[in-house]
Amino acid sequence: QVQLVESGGGLVKPGGSLRLSCAASGFTFSDYYMSWIRQAPGKGLEWVSYISSSSSYTNYADSVKGRFTISRDNAKNSLYLQMNSLRAEDTAVYYCARWDYYGSGSYDYWGQGTLVTVSS
Amino acid sequence: QSALTQPPSASGSPGQSVTISCTGTSSDVGGYNYVSWYQQHPGKAPKLMIYEVSKRPSGVPDRFSGSKSGNTASLTVSGLQAEDEADYYCSSYGVFGGGTKLTVL
Numbered sequence: 449q450v451q452l453v454e455s456g457g458g459l460v461k462p463g464g465s466l467r468l469s470c471a472a473s474g475f476t477f478s479d480y481y482m483s484w485i486r487q488a489p490g491k492g493l494e495w496v497s498y499i500s501s502s503s504s505y506t507n508y509a510d511s512v513k514g515r516f517t518i519s520r521d522n523a524k525n526s527l528y529l530q531m532n533s534l535r536a537e538d539t540a541v542y543y544c545a546r547w548d549y550y551g552s553g554s555y556d557y558w559g560q561g562t563l564v565t566v567s568s
Numbered sequence: 569q570s571a572l573t574q575p576p577s578a579s580g581s582p583g584q585s586v587t588i589s590c591t592g593t594s595s596d597v598g599g600y601n602y603v604s605w606y607q608q609h610p611g612k613a614p615k616l617m618i619y620e621v622s623k624r625p626s627g628v629p630d631r632f633s634g635s636k637s638g639n640t641a642s643l644t645v646s647g648l649q650a651e652d653e654a655d656y657y658c659s660s661y662g663v664f665g666g667g668t669k670l671t672v673l
Contacts, residue, residue, distance in 0.1 A: 553661065
């Protein structure tokens with residue numbers, strides 16, 4: 449069965465950095481685009497970034513462009529999000545999700561999320 | 569891209585039907601059949617309920633159905649049950665709606 453397990457969240461001061469990881473299993477990781485999607489407390493879902501199956505293409509929301517970097521290691525079935533220059537407004541639960549780019553266009557599997565809190 | 573527009577709330581009594589709308593533009597909802605819907609219970613991760621406008625993943629009850637007309641997609645929940653109370657989000661080409669809180673009265 450498909451599983452996505454995020455880790456790396458925590459409390460960080462404004463201006464600090466954090467690296468999130470997402471361990472994937474139960475499917476051929478290298479065949480799929482992957483995305484990070486976040487949800488601020490009490491708010492809706494916000495797409496953050498995606499990466500193509502071979503890492504050739506990446507894209508970012510304007511709100512994180514230049515500060516966040518998405519990457520993946522297909523040999524390790526892992527997705528990453530390097531977050532720098534963190535701001536209070538980056539506080540959110542971060543989900544990794546499998547994006548069925550070549551099929552339905554939907555996020556068909558999601559991890560349980562990891563909480564990032566940016567506060568002094 | 570701007571977020572898709574959903575009503576903030578919807579409600580219905582057990583057994584009734586409720587429809588949630590999702591309005592976009594010809595660049596997203598209206599231009600492609602890549603509309604999906606997600607259910608999220610408090611403290612839980614979102615779950616895919618509908619993809620490609622009207623298709624249901626395995627395991628999703630057929631009480632959930634989707635449709636589209638022009639730039640507006642809709643999710644209909646028939647025969648409402650208590651466990652359907654949740655937040656629902658639409659998405660098209662990676663853009664999300666603001667979410668609709670469905671209350672079962």
